[in-house]
Amino acid sequence: MDREQRHDMSMSGIGTVASGVYKTVRIDGISKVKGDIDCITLDSNGTLNISGSVLGETVKINGTMSIGGNLSAERLILDGMGSVKEMTRCSESAAINGQVTLEKGLNSEKVEVSGSLKSRGDVQCEVLSVHGGFNVDGLVNAGEIDLKMSLASKAKEIGGDHITVRRLKKAPVLLQLAPGFNNRLKADLIEGDFVDLEYTEADVVRGSEVRIGPGCKIGRVEYKVDFKRDGDAQVGSAKQI
Amino acid sequence: MNEEEISKKDLLELTGISYGQLYRWKRKNLIPEEWFIRKSSFTGQETFFPKQKILQRIDRILNMKDGLSLDELADVFSPSSGEVSITPGELLQRNIVTNMTLDLFEQELGKQDVLTFADILSVYVLEKLLKSGEITRDEGKMLLSLMRDHYAKVASRPCELALVRKMGVPLLLLIETTEHVYVDRDAKWVFRLPLRGCIEELKLKINQSEV
Numbered sequence: 001m002d003r004e005q006r007h008d009m010s011m012s013g014i015g016t017v018a019s020g021v022y023k024t025v026r027i028d029g030i031s032k033v034k035g036d037i038d039c040i041t042l043d044s045n046g047t048l049n050i051s052g053s054v055l056g057e058t059v060k061i062n063g064t065m066s067i068g069g070n071l072s073a074e075r076l077i078l079d080g081m082g083s084v085k086e087m088t089r090c091s092e093s094a095a096i097n098g099q100v101t102l103e104k105g106l107n108s109e110k111v112e113v114s115g116s117l118k119s120r121g122d123v124q125c126e127v128l129s130v131h132g133g134f135n136v137d138g139l140v141n142a143g144e145i146d147l148k149m150s151l152a153s154k155a156k157e158i159g160g161d162h163i164t165v166r167r168l169k170k171a172p173v174l175l176q177l178a179p180g181f182n183n184r185l186k187a188d189l190i191e192g193d194f195v196d197l198e199y200t201e202a203d204v205v206r207g208s209e210v211r212i213g214p215g216c217k218i219g220r221v222e223y224k225v226d227f228k229r230d231g232d233a234q235v236g237s238a239k240q241i
Numbered sequence: 242m243n244e245e246e247i248s249k250k251d252l253l254e255l256t257g258i259s260y261g262q263l264y265r266w267k268r269k270n271l272i273p274e275e276w277f278i279r280k281s282s283f284t285g286q287e288t289f290f291p292k293q294k295i296l297q298r299i300d301r302i303l304n305m306k307d308g309l310s311l312d313e314l315a316d317v318f319s320p321s322s323g324e325v326s327i328t329p330g331e332l333l334q335r336n337i338v339t340n341m342t343l344d345l346f347e348q349e350l351g352k353q354d355v356l357t358f359a360d361i362l363s364v365y366v367l368e369k370l371l372k373s374g375e376i377t378r379d380e381g382k383m384l385l386s387l388m389r390d391h392y393a394k395v396a397s398r399p400c401e402l403a404l405v406r407k408m409g410v411p412l413l414l415l416i417e418t419t420e421h422v423y424v425d426r427d428a429k430w431v432f433r434l435p436l437r438g439c440i441e442e443l444k445l446k447i448n449q450s451e452v
Contacts, residue, residue, distance in 0.1 A: 124268045141264050161261035188286060193261040206250075208259060222250075241250070 006040065019052060036069065053086065087121075094125075105138060116151055131168070133183065145192075149183040149199065156188050163192040163207075167199045167215070184215070246278065247292040256299050269311045271302055271318055275399070301441075317444045326355045327447070332364070337446050342368040345378060349385045359396065363388040365443050366402065366434070375432045376404060376411075383413045391415050404431040 006023035011031055019035025027044040036052035045062045053069030058077075065082040076094040083101040088094075090108040098115045105121025113130045117123070122138040133151030134140070140158045147153060150168040165185050185200040195205060198213035205212070208224040214232040221227060221238040229235055247255070253263065266272050278289045298318070305314060329347070332338050346364050347353075353360070363385055370376045376384065384402070395417055403414045407428040416422055424430070 126268075141268050143261070143265060143268075159260060159264040159267075161259075161265070191260045191264070193259050206260065241254075 003040065009039075042073075111142075147185065149185060152182050153185040154187070155185070158187050158190045158192070160192045162194045162196075163190060164196045165198055165200050244294075245292040246289040247295065249288045249290070252290060252295060252299075256296070256303075258299065258303075265311070266302060269315045271311070271315055272298060273318075273399075318441060326357055327361060328355055329353070332356065332361065335446070337361070337443070338364050338368045342371060342381075345381055346385060349382050350389065359388065359392050361447075362436070362440060362443060363392070366436070366439050369439065370432070370434070380404065380411050380413065383411065387413050387415055399435070399437050401433050401435050403433045405429065406431055 003023065006021060008024045008026075009017065009022045010024075010026045011017055012028045014030045015032075017025070017027065017031050017033045017037075019033055019037055022037065022039040024041045025037060025039045025043065027048055028046055030047045031044075031049070033048070033050040033052070036055070037050060038055045040057050042054065042056045042059045042061075044060070044065065047063055048061065048065045050066070051068040054067055054071050054073070056072075057074045059071070059073040059075070060077045061080060061082060063080045065078065065080070067082075067084045068086075070086040071084045071088045071090075073090050074092045076088075076090045076096075078095070078100060079097045081099045082096075083103070085103045087104040088102050088106045088108075090106070090111075092108075093110040094106070094108045094112070096111075096113045096115060096117060100113075100115075100117055102117075102119040102121070105119055106117075106123045106125070108125040110127045111117075111123070111125045111129070113128075113132060113134065115132045117130060117132075117134040117136075119134070119136045119138070122141060123134070123136050124139075124141045126143045127146075128140065128142040128144070129146045130153075131148050131150070133149055133153040134147070134155065135153065136155040138156055140155045140160075142160045143162070145158065145160050145163045147165045148168050149166065167183055183199070185197075185202075187200065187202045189204050189206075190197070190200070190202050191206045193207060194209050195207040196211045196213070197205070197216055197218075199215035201217045203219040204222070205218050205220070206222045209226045210221055210223040211228040212218055212221065212233045212235055213230045216230070216233040216235070218234070219236045221235055222241050223238065224241055227238055227240070229238070249263070253260065263272075267274075267277070272295070276290050276295060278291075280287055280289055302314060305317075309317070329343055329352075333340060333343065342364055346360075346367065350360075356364070366388070367381050367384055370384070371378070371381060392415070395415060398417055401416045403416055403422070405412045405414065405424055405428050407425075411431075412428075414422070
């Protein structure tokens with residue numbers, strides 16, 4: 001629909017918003033949407049519950065959000081908590097401050113997370129920068145992956161150009177006993193051109209230049225050009241290919 | 242179909258590409274998800290690819306990568322039709338089809354000013370099969386109506402076109418590739434043609450002749 005023909009929708013308080021096509025949707029308070037929303041801008045403060053899909057250019061959420069369908073946006077800014085049942089696509093960027101749970105997966109260009117990112121499917125983007133942790137049941141595929149952990153992180157597979165994993169700071173001893181706070185990365189397989197890992201447990205790491213830093217437990221390393229290993233790292237075997 | 246497979250490690254060694262490139266191409270959908278075949282091996286999980294297909298694809302990507310951006314490349318390889326419409330005259334001019342095939346198409350479905358991508362694909366496939374001598378003109382007409390009736394349903398998915406003959410009676414099938422089809426022993430497969438390959442060839446032809 002043409003931009004001109006769209007109308008604004010604004011709601012404050014508690015209520016239900018009709019699904020439909022809008023220009024700007026602004027919601028303050030607690031609201032439910034039955035069905036799909038197609039808008040230019042969605043701006044919500046409070047609790048938002050959408051049973052259908054969201055299509056928009058800018059989606060900005062303060063508070064909590066849950067979407068029953070797909071989320072397709074150019075830019076997503078989420079401060080708070082969110083969950084998406086179907087696929088999430090953010091063609092330009094996704095900034096997540098807080099916690100997000102994606103049932104299907106995420107496709108984006110640039111993803112910045114402060115907090116925790118949980119996905120049951122693959123996460124694919126060009127740049128993925130995480131302060132906190134992620135928990136991905138599928139493949140994390142990104143050109144540049146920069147993970148600074150303060151939470152336990154997990155991924156089935158990680159692949160990309162540059163992969164850097166660091167620990168923000170060591171958790172107190174007592175907290176380390178609780179699994180959620182033992183901030184290490186666990187992965188089955190990590191493959192990249194430049195792989196630089198700390199505090200990571202992985203079965204296999206492959207890459208052209210590989211650095212295995214302190215606190216790592218790696219089953220097997222295969223490298224092409226260069227391999228550096230910290231004295232504190234446990235590496236089952238390393239082989240140049 | 243049992244195809245020869247190649248492990249990811251051997252593939253990288255053979256083609257000289259890096260992990261980063263492979264993952265980037267996967268992200269851009271230049272390499273379809275179905276080609277990543279995960280198998281467990283003595284070293285844990287290994288990924289394998291259908292050898293013929295992946296080598297051909299990587300060769301094409303490497304050859305075209307200088308001229309086109311990755312997104313344009315993705316468009317070439319995607320099974321969806323894209324926004325192409327060409328007049329019959331242009332098709333002839335660009336040597337995509339010959340006059341004979343186009344005549345057959347127009348006899349069957351009437352003259353059209355502009356052909357959609359699905360139509361162009363039908364004509365192109367028809368041309369290819371007529372040239373290779375695998376189908377007759379009558380079967381070609383069947384093909385055109387089959388594509389007209391059913392192609393839209395499978396357009397975005399990988400599919401195959403197949404011809405089975407039994408006692409001289411032709412039966413033309415449009416199959417979604419993941420399915421296996423078995424026929425009784427009197428029936429004979431004449432050909433099985435994956436449409437995705439044709440779509441790529443056709444898109445390349447259309448793009449190249451535009452440049």
